[in-house]
Each structure stands twice: as structure tokens, then as C-alpha cells.
Amino acid sequence: MTVDRQAEGARRSPVGARDAVTDATVLRLEHVTRRFSAKGRTVTALDAIDAEVSGGAVIGLIGPDGAGKTTFLRLCTGLLQPDDGRIEVLGTDVARDPEAVRARIGYMPQRFGLYEDLTVRENLELYADLQGVAPDERAERRSELMHMTGLGPFLARLAGRLSGGMKQKLGLACTLVRIPELLFLDEPTVGVDPVSRRELWQIIDHLVSTRHLTVVMSTAYLDEAERCRSVLLLHEGRLLGADTPAHFTARVAGRSFLASAPDTGKRRLQERLARMPGVLDATIQGAAVRLVTVDTDAAATGPALRAAISDIDLRPVAPRFEDGFIVMLKTRAGMAGTATPVEHDAVAPPPASRTVPTPPAAPASNGGGSIIVADHLTRRFGDFVAVDDLSFRVDRGEIFGLLGANGAGKSTTFRMLCGLLPSSAGELRVAGYDLRRAAPAARGRIGYMAQKFSLYGDLSVLENLEFFSAAYRLSGARRQARIAWALEDFGLGAMRDGASRDLPLGFKQRLALACALLHEPDILFLDEPTSGVDPLARREFWRRINALAEAGVTVLVTTHFMEEAEYCDRLAIMAQGRLLATGDPDGIKARTRGAAHPDPTLEDAFIDLLQANATEQAA
Amino acid sequence: MWRSVLALIVKELLAILKDTKSRVVLIGPPLIQLAVFGYAATFDLNHVPLAVYNPDPSAASRALVARFTGSPVFHEVAEVRDPQEIRGLIDSRQASLVLSIDRRFSRDLLRHRPAPVQLLVDGRNSNSALLVLGYASTIITGFDTDWIRRTGGRQPPAMLDLRAAYNQNLSSQWFIVPGIVAVLTQVVTLLVVALSVARERENGTFDQLLVTPMRQGEILLGKGIPGLLVGVLEATVIILAAVFWFKVPLRGGLLPLYLGLLLFVAAVTGIGLMISSIAVTQQQALLGAFLFMVPSIILSGFATPIANMPSLIQDLTEINPMRHFLSIVRGVFLEGATTRSLWPHLWPMAVVAAVSLFAAAWLFRRRSY
Numbered sequence: 001m002t003v004d005r006q007a008e009g010a011r012r013s014p015v016g017a018r019d020a021v022t023d024a025t026v027l028r029l030e031h032v033t034r035r036f037s038a039k040g041r042t043v044t045a046l047d048a049i050d051a052e053v054s055g056g057a058v059i060g061l062i063g064p065d066g067a068g069k070t071t072f073l074r075l076c077t078g079l080l081q082p083d084d085g086r087i088e089v090l091g092t093d094v095a096r097d098p099e100a101v102r103a104r105i106g107y108m109p110q111r112f113g114l115y116e117d118l119t120v121r122e123n124l125e126l127y128a129d130l131q132g133v134a135p136d137e138r139a140e141r142r143s144e145l146m147h148m149t150g151l152g153p154f155l156a157r158l159a160g161r162l163s164g165g166m167k168q169k170l171g172l173a174c175t176l177v178r179i180p181e182l183l184f185l186d187e188p189t190v191g192v193d194p195v196s197r198r199e200l201w202q203i204i205d206h207l208v209s210t211r212h213l214t215v216v217m218s219t220a221y222l223d224e225a226e227r228c229r230s231v232l233l234l235h236e237g238r239l240l241g242a243d244t245p246a247h248f249t250a251r252v253a254g255r256s257f258l259a260s261a262p263d264t265g266k267r268r269l270q271e272r273l274a275r276m277p278g279v280l281d282a283t284i285q286g287a288a289v290r291l292v293t294v295d296t297d298a299a300a301t302g303p304a305l306r307a308a309i310s311d312i313d314l315r316p317v318a319p320r321f322e323d324g325f326i327v328m329l330k331t332r333a334g335m336a337g338t339a340t341p342v343e344h345d346a347v348a349p350p351p352a353s354r355t356v357p358t359p360p361a362a363p364a365s366n367g368g369g370s371i372i373v374a375d376h377l378t379r380r381f382g383d384f385v386a387v388d389d390l391s392f393r394v395d396r397g398e399i400f401g402l403l404g405a406n407g408a409g410k411s412t413t414f415r416m417l418c419g420l421l422p423s424s425a426g427e428l429r430v431a432g433y434d435l436r437r438a439a440p441a442a443r444g445r446i447g448y449m450a451q452k453f454s455l456y457g458d459l460s461v462l463e464n465l466e467f468f469s470a471a472y473r474l475s476g477a478r479r480q481a482r483i484a485w486a487l488e489d490f491g492l493g494a495m496r497d498g499a500s501r502d503l504p505l506g507f508k509q510r511l512a513l514a515c516a517l518l519h520e521p522d523i524l525f526l527d528e529p530t531s532g533v534d535p536l537a538r539r540e541f542w543r544r545i546n547a548l549a550e551a552g553v554t555v556l557v558t559t560h561f562m563e564e565a566e567y568c569d570r571l572a573i574m575a576q577g578r579l580l581a582t583g584d585p586d587g588i589k590a591r592t593r594g595a596a597h598p599d600p601t602l603e604d605a606f607i608d609l610l611q612a613n614a615t616e617q618a619a
Numbered sequence: 620m621w622r623s624v625l626a627l628i629v630k631e632l633l634a635i636l637k638d639t640k641s642r643v644v645l646i647g648p649p650l651i652q653l654a655v656f657g658y659a660a661t662f663d664l665n666h667v668p669l670a671v672y673n674p675d676p677s678a679a680s681r682a683l684v685a686r687f688t689g690s691p692v693f694h695e696v697a698e699v700r701d702p703q704e705i706r707g708l709i710d711s712r713q714a715s716l717v718l719s720i721d722r723r724f725s726r727d728l729l730r731h732r733p734a735p736v737q738l739l740v741d742g743r744n745s746n747s748a749l750l751v752l753g754y755a756s757t758i759i760t761g762f763d764t765d766w767i768r769r770t771g772g773r774q775p776p777a778m779l780d781l782r783a784a785y786n787q788n789l790s791s792q793w794f795i796v797p798g799i800v801a802v803l804t805q806v807v808t809l810l811v812v813a814l815s816v817a818r819e820r821e822n823g824t825f826d827q828l829l830v831t832p833m834r835q836g837e838i839l840l841g842k843g844i845p846g847l848l849v850g851v852l853e854a855t856v857i858i859l860a861a862v863f864w865f866k867v868p869l870r871g872g873l874l875p876l877y878l879g880l881l882l883f884v885a886a887v888t889g890i891g892l893m894i895s896s897i898a899v900t901q902q903q904a905l906l907g908a909f910l911f912m913v914p915s916i917i918l919s920g921f922a923t924p925i926a927n928m929p930s931l932i933q934d935l936t937e938i939n940p941m942r943h944f945l946s947i948v949r950g951v952f953l954e955g956a957t958t959r960s961l962w963p964h965l966w967p968m969a970v971v972a973a974v975s976l977f978a979a980a981w982l983f984r985r986r987s988y
Binding site: 418419420440441443444446448450451452454455456457458459463466467468469470471472473475499515525 | 823
């Protein structure tokens with residue numbers, strides 16, 4: 001249904017021609033280019049995009065942050081004008097008659113305009129008014145929408161007091177008060193916990209099957225590609241491909257393996273495999289390492305791997321969408337010369353000994369080898385118990401993941417661990433310091449990287465480093481040495497005087513990590529560090545984190561992004577302020593294994609745990 | 620500890636200087652307000668439209684009229700022939716003052732009898748009406764005195780001899796420009812301080828700052844001192860403009876002026892930090908700043924005298940730092956007041972500064988939870 005007419009042109013792949021529901025073209029882009037300029041810099045958000053989408057299915061617009069997804073959708077809805085090229089929506093030229101197009105489409109922007117001081121019902125009424133829905137149809141529409149989204153019991157609740165997932169569902173319901181022929185959704189599942197995400201997908205699938213409408217939705221989560229009937233893959237403003245997800249993964253068929261070597265730690269194994277010729281990609285998945293080889297034939301690479309690592313066990317696995325994306329990115333980089341590989345390899349973490357000097361001795365910890373000890377940790381806000389009797393331990397050099405839906409108490413726990421929030425009850429020791437008595441001292445041993453790479457955008461790279469080094473009480477030669485280390489090791493030297501606001505996303509992330517590591521912390525806190533980042537940058541980031549963990553730095557990750565959870569040694573899953581389960585990723589997955597999920601993903605396990613908990617609560 | 624506070628101060632100042640929007644806030648409005656207040660906002664009346672009804676064609680009446688038309692305050696717009704026209708002239712605002720001379724004016728004068736002159740004033744703006752009447756009576760008194768001297772009549776038993784202390788010409792620029800020092804310093808300091816924390820909250824950098832080993836007191840200092848520096852600098856620029864551009868005499872010493880300034884800016888910084896610790900977004904901070912700014916200017920005596928306010932409100936102005944600083948600036952500029960004489964205004968600001976800084980620290984701690 002989607003045809004890639006990019007670059008060389010003429011290759012028409014009649015994907016989805018077997019689909020009989022609607023095969024008329026609903027969206028056609030011809031050589032669409034859009035640039036943005038600010039402060040003398042011009043960014044090409046979309047570069048000569050050619051695409052054709054035919055109706056009756058979910059079309060995924062997939063790509064990391066900054067790929068041009070939102071620009072794509074805003075152009076299609078006529079909210080932006082292209083600099084070049086032509087867009088046809090439902091057979092109408094958008095530039096010529098945007099009003100006619102808008103009457104037939106629906107659009108839900110990333111931050112949907114819900115009125116937070118109105119109730120769910122009032123929001124729906126308002127959008128029905130705005131969309132001109134006839135009064136006698138409204139009651140029926142509303143009950144249908146409420147049934148579909150499960151928001152029925154919350155009609156009288158203020159929209160501002162809904163959870164993130166419920167807000168997204170209400171946004172979707174408001175967009176659907178009038179059923180459009182073509183629905184554009186901008187990242188409806190971003191920032192939404194896995195349970196709500198799954199529910200949103202059910203709503204979308206239901207719409208497509210019962211109403212025969214076409215949904216074009218953007219997402220940064222690559223695993224969502226497999227749920228779409230066809231995918232437009234965007235990267236840095238270019239269309240890398242338009243095909244069915246099966247076609248994307250078919251390109252890497254027979255090249256994906258799960259490798260494990262009991263005698264070599266998973267991180268050492270990953271590090272060694274990543275450097276081997278013939279290996280295109282190596283990522284940690286649970287206790288094993290997932291490989292994508294250069295050759296389709298395992299026979300070609302297998303022996304070489306076995307020769308290098310004696311006890312390696314290779315098991316072929318089904319390829320994922322992400323494998324296909326990685327292969328495309330790396331192949332593209334190879335074709336384009338050496339630019340990308342150099343960028344990514346030159347800043348690869350040097351041997352661990354150089355990256356992280358041994359952390360200075362902290363006061364004796366009474367938790368044995370544990371660097372974080374939480375005992376019966378509780379935090380109340382008035383009557384509300386945000387964190388309820390939480391106990392866990394994290395050992396030195398461990399990567400520990402704190403998982404939970406929005407409102408599960410992750411960030412409250414996290415703020416207590418950082419010494420920003422005193423606990424109501426229980427004991428908390430971090431790096432050997434009792435947080436009730438020595439919070440600032442404990443904070444000196446902690447590095448923190450916020451979700452959105454929160455740096456001072458007006459300040460240059462160097463000024464950011466200078467500020468954070470002083471805030472972490474570094475001085476004299478050590479300060480100079482650490483700043484020099486950050487500039488060199490993270491490949492930031494060339495842009496040290498540029499405003500950090502103008503850095504590309506991947507470099508912002510590097511700078512944020514560099515700032516968090518300036519004072520050589522014992523513990524590193526990461527808050528969804530790689531959500532939305534492109535897969536290559538994510539790999540580079542986790543290579544660094546692995547090297548740090550190998551050198552004895554403890555890493556604590558809070559996330560609801562399952563890709564990140566796979567990198568953890570151990571996970572703690574939270575719901576309603578309580579701990580539902582702790583264990584390594586494979587162990588948590590194993591709990592769910594059964595008839596329903598013969599080979600469960602971490603997301604399956606997570607959702608099962610939450611649902612079991614909800615049933616228990618209800619009982 | 621001081622090193623990290625210093626780093627925070629440097630960072631704040633860099634952020635203010637590098638951000639185009641804050642640069643505009645620091646430079647644009649002060650210049651505009653200086654020009655507006657310095658030139659446009661004045662209590663002095665000039666070119667008051669005057670109509671004259673003079674049915675007494677004599678040298679004496681013409682001399683009186685000439686005193687009016689010759690003064691820069693009045694500007695003759697109409698000569699009334701028929702007393703019926705007078706009402707229309709005032710109704711249509713063509714004239715604010717009508718000088719109506721009696722038909723027997725010169726005859727009465729020559730007979731050493733009281734000679735009636737009528738002044739008709741547009742009372743719709745009571746303040747200007749009073750001023751106009753004041754000017755007019757001064758002119759008439761001058762005419763009387765001269766007449767008596769020239770015709771050798773008996774001097775009246777008591778003579779009014781007016782002389783204004785401190786501001787001999789009663790120039791309202793001398794009164795307003797020193798006041799601008801207070802107003803603008805408050806606006807700029809309050810905005811810089813109130814927005815700085817809110818901006819970081821919006822950008823998510825505030826958490827990043829809180830997880831460093833810096834204590835809340837240090838963060839508060841690092842956030843407050845840049846406001847203090849910017850406020851003092853801003854005030855200095857306006858003081859220089861007042862002295863060298865508007866030529867307002869600076870009769871007192873710089874020591875009492877800057878002592879007052881420092882306490883004033885500290886108090887405003889404390890209030891700014893309080894707003895900052897409550898506000899979550901920059902918009903809220905901005906609203907909070909204006910919520911404080913407008914009443915504080917009205918209750919400062921900048922435009923309307925505090926002595927005219929109800930006594931309860933007068934007591935309330937005691938906690939308004941701007942009220943005290945305004946007395947200090949005007950005192951130092953025009954009276955040459957000394958630190959000792961300004962003491963009643965210095966200590967209340969010190970108290971406000973101390974209370975607001977402690978309150979800000981307390982709110983800060985509560986808000987970060």
C-alpha cells in the first residue's frame with residue numbers, strides 16, 4: 001500500500017495490494033522539502049520526500065526525535081506550507097484548499113489541547129461544538145467513545161486530573177467526535193506507560209477495522225513498527241524506506257542471533273562481540289547479547305566467533321524491526337563515506353580504566369556490598385502514600401532499573417534517593433551516607449542525568465562544564481583535567497564554544513552525561529536516558545554506561561521504556577508506590593512464560609504483573 | 620562553598636547577558652520609562668489654554684492681561700466678546716481658564732477700591748484646576764503689589780513672600796527623576812530574580828541544580844546576588860542620568876544613597892525569591908511580580924503623597940521597601956540628607972530584607988519537596 005519512490009525513483013513495491021478494503025491513495029507527497037531557519041542557521045526538516053499511502057490501515061511514521069515526523073504531519077494537515085513539492089490528501093492539493101482537506105481529516109498533535117479545568121464531558125462537548133456535531137448525534141457518539149476508551153466512569157473528572165495515558169485517550173476521543181476519513185496522530189504513545197500504550201493501540205486497531213479509516217501515526221518507539229501495516233521510516237529528514245514491517249525485517253532475515261557465554265560476563269561479551277569483524281550490531285538483552293551479523297549466513301561468522309570466545313552459544317532468533325533499521329543506518333553511513341562511523345567510533349568509550357578512576361573511599365557502608373540500601377522506605381503527602389514500605393538493595397557496579405507506570409512512585413523514590421526529598425519513614429543509605437543526615441554529602445557522590453538533557457541552553461558547552469564542575473566542588477588542576485577529559489572523551493572539543501541549545505540531539509545527550517560524570521560519581525542516576533534517541537546514539541550511550549558499570553559505578557535507571565530495561569542487571573517493578581517484583585530481566589520474563597506467551601517480552605511481563613496487581617487490588 | 624556560589628552567580632549573569640529576551644528586559648523598558656517619566660510625566664502646567672473677557676479697555680486691564688499672556692504657563696486661545704460664550708468655551712475644553720475682568724476694573728483701581736476680577740476654571744481635573752488657580756493668583760498678587768508701589772498707595776498690612784526650599788523653581792522633574800531610580804530598580808531586580816528560578820523549573824534544569832552538593836542556602840545566594848548586582852548597576856545608570864542628563868542636583872553623599880540602595884535591592888531580591896519559589900512557570904512568576912509591583916508603586920508616594928492616604932494605609936506603607944527608598948533618594952538628592960537622618964527609613968528596609976530572605980529560604984525548602 002505504501003510505495004517508496006525515493007531517490008533512484010521508479011522502484012514501486014506494490015505492498016499491500018492484497019488489501020481489498022480501500023486501496024485508493026489517500027496521501028501523496030511529491031518531492032516535499034521543508035526548511036526552518038532561526039538565528040542564521042537553516043535546518044532541513046524534510047528533504048525531498050516522495051511517498052504514497054493508500055487507505056484502510058495504520059501507517060506508521062517512524063523515526064527518532066528530530067527525524068521530521070511532526071513537520072511531516074503538520075504539512076499533511078496544511079498547518080505548514082512546504083518550501084518545495086506538493087502534497088495531496090484525499091485527492092486534494094493541501095496548499096490549494098486546506099479548508100476542504102481539514103474538513104475530512106482529524107489531527108491529534110503531540111500535546112493535545114485539552115482544557116484541564118473542564119471535565120471530561122465538557123471537553124467532549126466543546127470539541128463537538130467546534131467540530132459542528134449535530135446535537136441529536138452527540139449522546140450516541142459520546143457513549144460510543146466512552147465505551148471505546150474506557151473513560152466512561154470518569155466523565156465528571158477534571159481533565160487536568162487524569163493520568164498521562166488517560167489524557168491521551170481523551171485527546172483521541174475529542175479528535176474522534178467527528179469520524180474523519182483520515183486520522184493523523186502525532187506520537188500518541190510517547191510518555192505513556194506500557195499498559196495505556198497497549199490500550200491506545202487497541203483503540204486504534206478497533207477504529208481501523210470497524211470504521212475503515214486510515215490512521216497515520218508517528219512514533220519514536222521502533223517496536224511499534226511491527227503493529228503497523230506499513231511503515232514510513234524517517235531519519236534526519238530523509239525517507240529511508242516505505243514498506244511493510246515484514247519487508248524491513250526480511251532484509252535481515254537469518255542474521256539475528258542471541259549469543260551467551262556463561263564464563264564471560266554479558267557486558268564483556270557484548271563489548272568483545274561489538275568489535276568483531278562480521279558483527280554489525282551487538283546489544284544486551286537480558287543475560288544474553290543480541291547480534292546482527294553482516295552476512296546472512298551464520299556459517300560464515302559463527303566459527304570466527306566460536307574461535308574467539310570458546311564457550312559462546314549462538315541461537316538464531318527472529319529479526320526485529322530495529323535490526324533492519326540499524327542495518328540501513330550502518331549501510332547508509334558506509335555508503336556516504338566515513339563520516340558516521342568516525343563520529344560514532346572516535347568517541348567510543350576508551351578502556352574502562354581510563355574512563356573511570358576508582359571512586360574515592362566513602363564512609364563504611366553497613367549494607368555489605370550494597371551501595372544503595374532502602375529499608376521500609378515510605379513517603380506520604382498528606383493522606384496520599386506515594387511510596388509504601390519499599391525495600392531494596394543495589395550493589396556496587398550494578399545497573400539497576402526502576403520500572404513503573406506514570407504515578408507508580410518512581411520519581412518520588414528517585415527524589416528520595418537523590419536526597420531531594422526526606423522520607424516519611426524507613427531508612428535510606430546512599431554511598432554509605434544516611435540521607436537524613438548528610439544529603440548534600442551524598443549528592444556529591446551522585447551523578448544525575450535528566451530525561452530531556454536539561455542543560456543551560458544559552459551557555460556554551462564549555463560554560464556548562466565549567467559551571468557543573470564548580471557546582472560539584474571541583475577546583476584547580478582536577479577541575480581543568482576533568483573538563484579537558486569531558487571535551488576530549490565525548491568528542492565535544494570542536495563545539496566547545498557553541499551554545500549548547502544548538503547542539504544536535506545526540507551531542508546534547510553526550511554533554512548531559514559528561515556534566516553528570518565530571519565529579520566521578522559512585523552512582524549515576526538516569527531518567528529515561530535514551531527514549532526517542534536514534535538507535536545508533538542509544539547504542540553508543542549504553543556502551544559508555546556499560547563501561548562505567550564495569551569500572552564499578554552503580555547505575556540506577558528509572559524508565560518505562562522497555563528497551564532500556566533490557567540493559568539492566570536487575571529490575572524493580574513498582575505500582576501504586578509498592579514493589580511488585582524484583583529480579584533480573586530474564587527472571588521477570590520467565591514468570592510470565594506460559595500458554596499465552598511462549599516467548600514473552602519484558603513488556604508482556606510488565607503488563608501481566610500490573611494486571612495481576614490490579615486484580616488483586618480489586619479482590 | 621564560595622566557589623560554587625560564585626560559579627552559580629557567573630552562570631546567572633551569563634544567562635542574563637546571552638539571552639536576547641532578558642537583555643531586552645534589562646535595557647529597553649528602563650530607557651523608555653526614563654524618557655517617559657523624565658519628560659512626559661510632569662505636574663508642571665504649561666500652555667494652559669486661556670480665554671480673556673475684557674470689557675474695560677484701559678491700560679490697567681491690558682497690563683493685567685499681558686501678565687497672563689506673557690507667562691509661559693498660559694496661552695491665549697480666544698478673546699471673548701460676549702459673556703454668553705464663556706460657558707461654551709469651557710464645555711468644549713477650548714479654554715481651561717477664563718479671565719473675566721469687570722467693566723469698572725480700572726475705575727475702581729484708580730479710586731483705590733477693590734477691583735473685581737473673575738477666574739472661571741474647568742474643574743473636571745481637580746488637580747490641574749488647583750494648580751491653575753495657584754498660578755493665576757500669583758500673577759494677580761504680583762499685579763497688585765506692582766500697582767500699589769507705582770501709585771503710591773498704602774501697602775497691605777501683611778505681605779506674602781513665598782520661597783520654596785530644596786526645589787526653588789518647584790520643578791517637578793527634580794521630584795520625579797529621583798523617584799525613577801526607585802521604580803526602575805525595583806522593576807528590573809524583581810523581574811530578574813523572580814524569573815530566574817521559574818525559568819530553570821520550566822527548562823528542567825532546576826532538578827539538575829538541586830542534585831548537586833550545593834545546599835539550598837547556596838543556591839538561594841547564587842540566585843539572589845546576581846539580582847542584587849543587576850539592581851545596583853541599573854540604579855547607578857539612572858542616578859548618572861539624573862545627575863548629568865536631567866541635571867538634578869545631588870546634594871547628599873553617595874554613602875547614604877548606596878546604603879539605602881543596597882538594603883532596598885536586598886529587600887526586593889528577597890521578595891523576588893519568594894515569588895520565584897512559589898511560581899512554577901515563568902508566566903506565573905511574571906504575574907506574581909506585577910501583583911506586587913503595582914500596589915507597591917502606588918503606596919510608595921511616587922505619584923501621590925502618602926500623607927493624603929487613610930491612616931490605616933499609611934501604616935501599611937511602612938512595610939513597602941519602595942516607600943522608604945523613595946524617601947531616601949529624594950532626601951539625598953534634594954535635601955542632602957545624611958545616614959543618621961535617614962535611619963528611620965533604613966531599618967524598616969533591613970527588616971523587610973531579612974524577613975523576605977528567610978521566608979524565601981523556607982518556601983524554597985518546602986517547594987522542592
